[in-house]
Amino acid sequence: MAETVDVPGDSGTGSPRPLFAGLSDISISQDIPVEGEITIPMRSQIREFDSSTLNESVQNTIVRDLKAVGKKFMHVLYPRKSNTLLRDWDLWGPLILCVTLALMLQRGSVDSEKDGGPQFAEVFVIVWFGAITITLNSKLLGGNISFFQSLCVLGYCILPLTVAMLVCRLVLFAEPGPINFTVRLFVVIIMFVWSIVASTAFLADSQPPNRKALAVYPVFLFYFVISWMILTFTPQ
Amino acid sequence: MTRFARVEGHRRSVGRDPRGGVQRRRERPAGPTRSPACGGDHGPRPGGAGGRRRRHGGEAPGRAPQAWAELSWRQADMRAGSSQLPQAERQQPGFWTFEYYQSFFDVDTSQVLDRIKGSLLPRPGHSFLRHCLRHRPDLYGPFWICASLTFALAISGNLSLLLAQRRDPSLHYTPQFHKVTAAGITVYCYVSLVPLALWGFLRWHGGARGRPRRPLGFLETVCLYGYSLSPFVPAAVLWFVPVAWLHWLLGGLALGLSAAGLVMALWPLLRGDPRVMVAALLSTVLLLHSLLALGCELYFFQPLPPVPPAPLTTALPPGSQLPAGTPRTTGT
Numbered sequence: 001m002a003e004t005v006d007v008p009g010d011s012g013t014g015s016p017r018p019l020f021a022g023l024s025d026i027s028i029s030q031d032i033p034v035e036g037e038i039t040i041p042m043r044s045q046i047r048e049f050d051s052s053t054l055n056e057s058v059q060n061t062i063v064r065d066l067k068a069v070g071k072k073f074m075h076v077l078y079p080r081k082s083n084t085l086l087r088d089w090d091l092w093g094p095l096i097l098c099v100t101l102a103l104m105l106q107r108g109s110v111d112s113e114k115d116g117g118p119q120f121a122e123v124f125v126i127v128w129f130g131a132i133t134i135t136l137n138s139k140l141l142g143g144n145i146s147f148f149q150s151l152c153v154l155g156y157c158i159l160p161l162t163v164a165m166l167v168c169r170l171v172l173f174a175e176p177g178p179i180n181f182t183v184r185l186f187v188v189i190i191m192f193v194w195s196i197v198a199s200t201a202f203l204a205d206s207q208p209p210n211r212k213a214l215a216v217y218p219v220f221l222f223y224f225v226i227s228w229m230i231l232t233f234t235p236q
Numbered sequence: 237m238t239r240f241a242r243v244e245g246h247r248r249s250v251g252r253d254p255r256g257g258v259q260r261r262r263e264r265p266a267g268p269t270r271s272p273a274c275g276g277d278h279g280p281r282p283g284g285a286g287g288r289r290r291r292h293g294g295e296a297p298g299r300a301p302q303a304w305a306e307l308s309w310r311q312a313d314m315r316a317g318s319s320q321l322p323q324a325e326r327q328q329p330g331f332w333t334f335e336y337y338q339s340f341f342d343v344d345t346s347q348v349l350d351r352i353k354g355s356l357l358p359r360p361g362h363s364f365l366r367h368c369l370r371h372r373p374d375l376y377g378p379f380w381i382c383a384s385l386t387f388a389l390a391i392s393g394n395l396s397l398l399l400a401q402r403r404d405p406s407l408h409y410t411p412q413f414h415k416v417t418a419a420g421i422t423v424y425c426y427v428s429l430v431p432l433a434l435w436g437f438l439r440w441h442g443g444a445r446g447r448p449r450r451p452l453g454f455l456e457t458v459c460l461y462g463y464s465l466s467p468f469v470p471a472a473v474l475w476f477v478p479v480a481w482l483h484w485l486l487g488g489l490a491l492g493l494s495a496a497g498l499v500m501a502l503w504p505l506l507r508g509d510p511r512v513m514v515a516a517l518l519s520t521v522l523l524l525h526s527l528l529a530l531g532c533e534l535y536f537f538q539p540l541p542p543v544p545p546a547p548l549t550t551a552l553p554p555g556s557q558l559p560a561g562t563p564r565t566t567g568t
Binding site: 116117118119122137139140141142210211212213214217218221224225228229232233234 | 334337338340341343344345346348376380383384387391394409410411412413
């Protein structure tokens with residue numbers, strides 16, 4: 001400790017020494033106590049956290065996860081430059097949204113027509129494999145976003161389109177006609193633009209600047225196809 | 237002390253002096269020194285720029301441990317090096333690594349746009365292979381152009397069915413989702429199998445004749461075919477308008493541009509070959525391309541049905557056929 005005390009004291013005499021310059025001169029001797037405890041406040045909290053989630057009731061777990069999902073929904077509906085979606089990614093939200101969308105978009109099993117709307121599995125595959133393809137594409141182009149973070153963002157940004165699907169199904173209860181179609185078209189277009197804006201707000205920063213358009217175009221195509229499936233949904 | 241000694245040993249074993257290494261890297265030219273391709277001069281590579289950024293971040297004076305910085309330098313160097321050297325001189329990572337596939341996506345937005353422009357508007361004398369690809373094929377363009385074409389065909393075809401149904405209510409409108417699968421399989425198989433056949437044939441033929449010229453790579457052939465499908469995307473989008481002469485016009489235009497690009501790219505490679513073989517090869521390529529265009533147009537798009545004849549109601553003068561769906565007024 002004696003040597004390190006000298007170093008700041010020397011600064012008044014000569015030119016300012018760079019940081020850690022004198023460290024190489026230190027030899028560890030018996031006098032310097034090198035044992036001790038480094039206490040990081042976060043660490044103990046995390047340890048308590050880990051052990052407590054095993055013992056807590058299922059209701060607590062579910063409520064906590066639902067709250068996390070709900071918070072992310074809010075971040076998608078009001079897209080701001082925040083890192084919450086990226087930092088604490090989870091795939092519950094995308095799963096809930098994808099299953100809801102696929103349940104609403106599927107054609108009924110009694111419908112035996114060959115050319116109808118998509119089946120449940122087709123919607124599921126399009127959403128998940130589309131998201132995986134876009135993620136791989138953005139990683140191959142040199143983006144520095146992780147695989148699951150990108151899946152999380154793309155999945156959560158389907159929320160506006162799911163809302164559009166709900167609205168379209170309600171509107172379809174009214175009588176069919178050009179006004180019906182125009183309202184649905186309007187709603188789907190707005191939600192499509194909202195999805196693109198929300199996902200671009202999160203994803204565009206992860207790409208090098210001269211490849212942003214290359215990474216955003218597949219996202220545009222993905223949400224366009226989902227919007228098309230929503231718009232052409234006809235109840236049997 | 238032991239901590240620093242270990243780092244020093246590591247650096248020595250790598251055989252690099254950080255300061256010398258940094259200077260060596262600084263001497264490398266800023267960007268690829270080649271003439272502008274496809275009408276654009278491209279800025280420094282992103283790998284190079286990112287690598288340089290990381291190098292500056294790791295350049296700490298003194299003996300601060302730089303093992304982690306050196307690893308990231310080496311990664312950035314490999315990426316920068318891989319993007320600045322032509323493909324033949326790159327050190328190829330193994331096909332099981334992610335970097336191997338990353339080398340196929342090493343393009344910028346401006347380059348992709350230039351390549352699309354080069355294939356949409358082929359200029360005689362400017363081979364797509366030589367001027368746009370410049371021996372640096374990418375997989376981004378072919379993959380996403382095929383995806384766009386798939387969805388353009390399916391969605392546009394569905395729109396044409398919708399418009400046909402409005403003319404003739406007896407048709408039943410359905411979303412026809414199976415056409416997406418059909419379009420995808422057709423387009424992706426075309427862009428992978430036909431280049432494979434062409435590449436195989438050119439390799440076999442070149443090998444048989446002992447040709448000294450650099451053979452066409454498989455990826456370059458896939459790239460050529462993928463970008464050559466780009467005129468079909470706007471044609472597919474506009475094909476939803478159910479007017480017969482417009483279909484023929486758009487189809488002919490797209491096929492002409494696409495085929496011209498292909499022929500102009502393949503022509504320099506076939507110089508010195510017997511004319512019969514060249515003619516046969518080029519006509520096969522053109523025939524397959526036309527089959528694709530014709531098949532897509534016929535399968536995915538619904539021709540406008542003729543106006544259904546009006547039922548014989550009272551006092552409708554002949555020749556004043558009202559289209560179906562409008563209210564008919566009996567009596568004139």
